[in-house]
Amino acid sequence: MRQSDYISNIPINYRKEYGQFFTPSLVAQMMAKWVTENHPEKILDPAFGLGIFYEEISKLKLQYQWHFTAYEIDNNILNYLHNIQNNNNLTIFNQDYLESDMDYYDAIICNPPYLRFQKFKNRHDILPKIEQQIGKKLGGYSNIASIFLIKALQQLNLNGRLAFILPFEFFNTGYGKEIKKTLIENYLLKQIIIFANEKDIFPDATTTICILLCQNDQLKQEIKITNIHNTQEIKEIANISNYYHHQLNNSQLPPQKKWTSIILSLVSDQKIPEGFCKISEYGNFKRGIATGANDFFALNKSKIEQLQLNDNNLCLCITKSNLIKKAIFTDDELELLIKQDKPIYCLDVQEANTQSVINYIKLGEEKDYHERYLTQNRQPWYKLEKREPSPILFGVFNRGKLKVIRNFTQVINLTCYHGFYPNIFGTNIIDQLFIYFISDIGQDIIKMNKRSYGNNLDKFEPGDLNNSYCPNIEQFDAMDKQKVNEIIELAKIDEKEAILMSNKLIKSIINR
Ligand SMILES: C[S@@+](CC[C@H](N)C(=O)[O-])C[C@H]1O[C@@H](n2cnc3c(N)ncnc32)[C@H](O)[C@@H]1O
Incomplete structure (x- = not known):
């Protein structure tokens, strides 16, 4: 309850600044049970928030004396705690936490803040101090969640247990390598829990997350991998140590390799083929333009005529996902939408220098569009961010099949689609990438990075797509150019056939 009170009272930007996203009680309970199994007396939570872990451990009614130490940087959130602060077993x-002195604990339980380290104000003072405390150099930058983990691992007593929520991407990035080395070489890592339908379980999370269970027992054991699908499943788990779907030995998780694909390929029917690389090698997906008031900005031809707006203050734009029905979007399709009077324009004020545009802006203000969450933070409120037309559009929300469009027009897009912006390596393989995206293999591999919203509805953030896998440049180059062109032509009239041909072509380059 405290969580929902807090969330409804505190602006999201404030919460983001401190990385305040809360652990659902069922998950906290599962972690609490695990860390307390060996009767720890000294317990630590480095990022207390509203104290869900303390609350869940208290509910276990442990039959011995224990003490809980917590760190919380935000004074404001502590004001929401009311009655528990006077408890004798809580400090x-x-x-x-990163500035705290080293002390040692029998159990550490934590959902650390996920903030990029660059955003962390005292980073220049703190990093050397931590490096000294842990006796390791930490090169490069990362998310501060991983620095919380590095420090916490050093504070575990012999046999001590640690349960940590982390962004899943940590397995792939900078400091990740150093931590993975510590986890593997010291046999600390016992279990990794991942979530198949994450949005059901962590409705509040903005990134894909996992839970690490570690124990400082120096026992060389297999690492368990657990894939949890829904909250009901968590309710039914009696003992998380006995609930797993796969086991890996330490050599199957080499610290220098990216662990996400190793782990995901265990739980998915689809394996990532040999040689595949990240989509980000070829460019980046970016979200579309967020207007903050689509009703005001999205326009059709007749409304434009009625308002007497001139072309200078308009741009061609996909304002809704369902405006595009086919996989290939051409100028002919665009003409048709204009003829059908669809909202295929967006107000894009270059200069508010005609009476008609001034009137329309005034009308918007009368309807309070300028006081919406996004518009009030823009200067002036009707000025849109800039985007170039993107050659490949990708549906943000998808049910079943992922919606991918090869865009041959100069339209830009609102947030209903993410647009792909190729770099020099991607520019020459746009059609090949598109063919991979529509193929069954491509769709299955990209779906490994989806965020499930339940009811078969999946969402992708641009980063989820950028981090997905696709063929490497030699594999793309090996695609028969004539076949590539044939598929693009075929997709204009018969998408199903085009997919079948794409499947064959992609299989042929994978099996080379
Ligand atoms: C992800 S929240 C988790 C809160 C709570 N433990 C839970 O699981 O629901 C992280 C908490 O750490 C706090 N925090 C952020 N930076 C911190 C720091 N450097 N030291 C201690 N606490 C910090 C935030 O204010 C936030 O309350």
Whole structure:
């Protein structure tokens, strides 16, 4: 309850600044049970928030004396705690955990803030201090969640247990390598829990997450991989140690390799083929333009005529996902939409220098569009961000098949689609990439990075797509150019056939 009160009272931007996203009680309960199995007396939570872990451990009614130490940097959130602060077995330090002195614990339980380290104000002072505490150099930048983990691992007593929520991407990035080395070489890592339908379980999360369970027992054991599908499943787990779907030995998780694909290929029917690389090698997906008031900005031809707006203050734009029905979007399709009077324009004020545009802006203000969440933070409120037309559009929300469009027009798009912006390596393989995206193999591999919203509805953030896998440049180059052109032509009239041909072509380059 405290969580929902807090979330409804505190602006999202404030919560983001501190990385305040809360652990659902069922998940906290599962972690609490695990860390307390060996009767720890000294327990630590480095990022207390509203104290869900303390609450869940208290509910376990442990039959011995235990003490809980917590750190929380935000004084404001502590004001929401009310009655628990006076408990004898709880000490909360209103202080930065990363600056705290080294002490040692029998159990550590944590959902750390996910903030890019660059955003962390005291980073220049803190990093050397932590490096000294842990006796390791930490090159490069990363998410501060991983620095919380590095420090916490050093604070575990012998046999101590640690349960940590982390962004799944940590397995692939900068500091990740150093931590993975520590986890593997010291036999600390016992279990990795991932979530198949994450949005059901962590409705509040903005990134894909996982849970690490570690124990400082120096026992060389297999690492368990658990894939949880829904909240009901968590309710039914009696003991998480006995609930797993796969086991890996330490050599199957080499620290220098990216672990996400190793782990995901275990739980998915689809394996990532040999040689595949990240889509980000060829460019980046970016979200479309967020207007903050589509009703005001999205326009059709007749409304434009009625308002007497001139071309200078308009741009051609896909304002809704269902405006595009086919996989190939050409100028002919665009003409048709204009003829059908669809909202295929967006107000894009270059200069508010004609009476008609001034009137329309005034009308918007009368309807309070300028006081919406996004518009009030823009200067002036009707000025849109800039985007170039993108050659490949990708549906943000998808049910079943992923919606991918090869865009041959100069239209830009609102947030209903993410647009792909190729770099020099991607520019020459746009058609090949599109063919991969529509193929069954491509769709299955990209779906490995989806965020499930339940009811078969999947969402992708641009980063989820950028981090997905696709053929490497030699594999793309090996695609028969004539076949590529044939598929594009075929997709204009018969998408199903085009997919079948794409499947064959992609299989042929994978099996080379
Ligand atoms: C992801 S929230 C988790 C809160 C709570 N433990 C839970 O699981 O619901 C992280 C918390 O750490 C706090 N925090 C952020 N930076 C911190 C720091 N450097 N030291 C201590 N706490 C910090 C935030 O204010 C936030 O309350």
